[in-house]
Amino acid sequence: MMPGAHVSCFAEAKSEVVRVWCENRYLTPASARQYLQWVRRFYDYCGRKALDAELQLTHAGAMAFARWYARRRHTDAGSARHNAHCALRAWAFALRSMDHDLPVWESVSRRQEVQPPLLQEFAEYLRQHRGNPAMTVKKKIAHTTSFLAYLRHRHRHLRHLKLSDIDAFLVGCREHYARTTTADIGCSLRSFLRFLRVTGRLPVDLASSVVGPMVRRDERPPRALPWVDVLRILAAVDSTTAKGQRDYTMLLLMSTYGLGAGEVTRLTLDDIDWHTLTLHVVRPKTGVEFLLPLLPAVACAVARYLQDGRPRHTPTRHLFISTKAPHLPLGCSSAVRYILVTHAHSAGVWAEYLGSHVLRHTHACRQMELGVVPKVLGDILGHRNADSVSAYVRIATEGLRQLALPVPR
Template sequence: MRLVARLSRWLALEGMDVEGLGASEVDRFVRTRRAAGPQLRSIKALQPLLAYLQSRGVVLPSPRAPDDPADELLERYQRYLAIERGLGKATADVYARMVRPFLRHRLSSDGRALDLAGLAATDVVTFVVARCPQLSRGAASLTVTALRSLLTFLHVEGLIAQSLAACVPSVAGRRLAGLPKGLDCDLVQRLLTSCGRDTSNGCRDFAVLTMLVRLGLRAGEVAKLKLDDLDWRTGEILVRGKGNCIEHLPLPADVGEAVAAYLRHGRPRTAQGRTVFVRVRAPHNALTSAGVSQIVAAAGCRTGLGRIHAHRLRHTAASAMLRAGASLPEVGQVLRHRRALTTAIYAKVDREALRTIARPWPGEVA
């Protein structure tokens, strides 16, 4: 409503009515608001209002900009990832974002076509060598992975004569080099205690944190949880994981109690849809994965631990299972790892098992 009021005042100052609002006028308004402050960063905030005015015939639709050949190809690539490779939309979006600079380098001088026929291995290596030093190790590793996937897609589509995926250099970095950063039991208790369960907001946050700590779910898996996924009779929960994998996990009693308390006392009656966790403020739409991450970050700030990422609670759940005597294969089953090597990193924090293979220090202790 504030944006509508500002637009109305700007039209009055310019001596125009809403019928005179066109693409150039919208662009002028956006530039004016940017100069006044950071409240309006792009035209996207105006799209709902403009769409409504266009549907009422008050404002003429803006002329459609010519299609970007790179964006057109990326849309086809994302459909390929979703249909042929079985990746989720969020992952496909990340892959497309990572390889967009590579395709932008292949645009013709007029920007209307992509030069892919002359693509060679040297072009691929040159891009990786120039791009990756600007990124973190994780982002660089994801970039080369996405680039290999794109080059495979281009070959499958017949846009390049041979696959150049093998020409993409690898990013230096040893697997399993770091340590999983879990939280100690007392810190976990401080996180949970920081949620005031006498409010709907605190009731929801407590249920989310309990689910993350006890089951080791990912933020996106908690956000996608639906009411029908909770089988109270059998004590199971259905999890929609990465790659559209659907698996069942046992529902611990404390997790069930926290979720049930939220459903009884915290979830708004006006909640939209069938997702378990929804926004506190209206409209009460489904909570996103970013919203789940924000819950964890806010709890960390309340307890003086700083900003904590939701995935750190997944490490916490794995470490807790190891301390309780679970084996690595059992931990991998709960975390739903596809490869045993992914779970192997937790062997570094299994102190009891490490003591059995540690050799005694030579000589006497000084």
């Protein structure tokens, strides 16, 4: 295809792509104009190189174009890579929404690294023999990967593994991580050592000799915010923007129902039943399913977000998605924590424990203060064990004051 033909293809698709961007409330007019300039340069590059432009709409193709452009214009290569990546990925997303058959855009940050065979076998062992859920498997694989990297650094083979190597690794972890995190890493190492012994890769069983920090169950009650601070956080969210509507709806769901980050990020459009006004929720760790009533305030917030805040063209049916193309679902609790911390600080709420579970604990505390039966609260929170609810009794301070005995003189 000649250079002129490539420019013609760009001109024909330009208006439809801009329409998709506008419908998704994705870009400001100034940003759209800047993106179009980069896309036009890309089509000119494809014409000069006799390349199929649509087949080049990949991460690798965008990087090749950025390198060519930076050399040709003697400009900063890093800036060219960033601008080309953003513009061409947004262009590819819009074309895909228009039913263009494009190759998969595989960004380096989203590529799945191929695990070594040992870790693949360990992951399968955790799933099949230990019954660990996917999130637990992912966490233990991450801990084990760090441990194996530590052994490589010390030039130690697994067959010659000593208990002193494990102790040294955990001592190093304690210098960088909290006590509970280090204890969790120790638990992952015990699982890995049992796997090595069972599969014959380790001649002795070292799992029972791994000593990590002592963490007593429920040694510290869950941390909760005063309810007035939760109201301040919700009021601080700017609901006039698409991003603000998403954040407000998410935080409202978490504070109203006590949903955790894993539950709220997994919600899909199919989980909302507008006829019966119910919300279907699945606990990610236990797989427990339960229905919650869609309260009027929550229903209004969700409806407004779906109408004015959520992009219309998306590759997923997840309820909460990123505001940037290609509008993928929020994939981890750190994204939820960032949203909560950002709006909490805007509201003047500062606390060291502003994690993704703080709204869940706050909801549980408030329900206990309002006199909700523990069994009902456990059903709402998705707990299978009644003992799990007992932890929230210790943060129901108003109720505990009624049980206080007079101090003898």
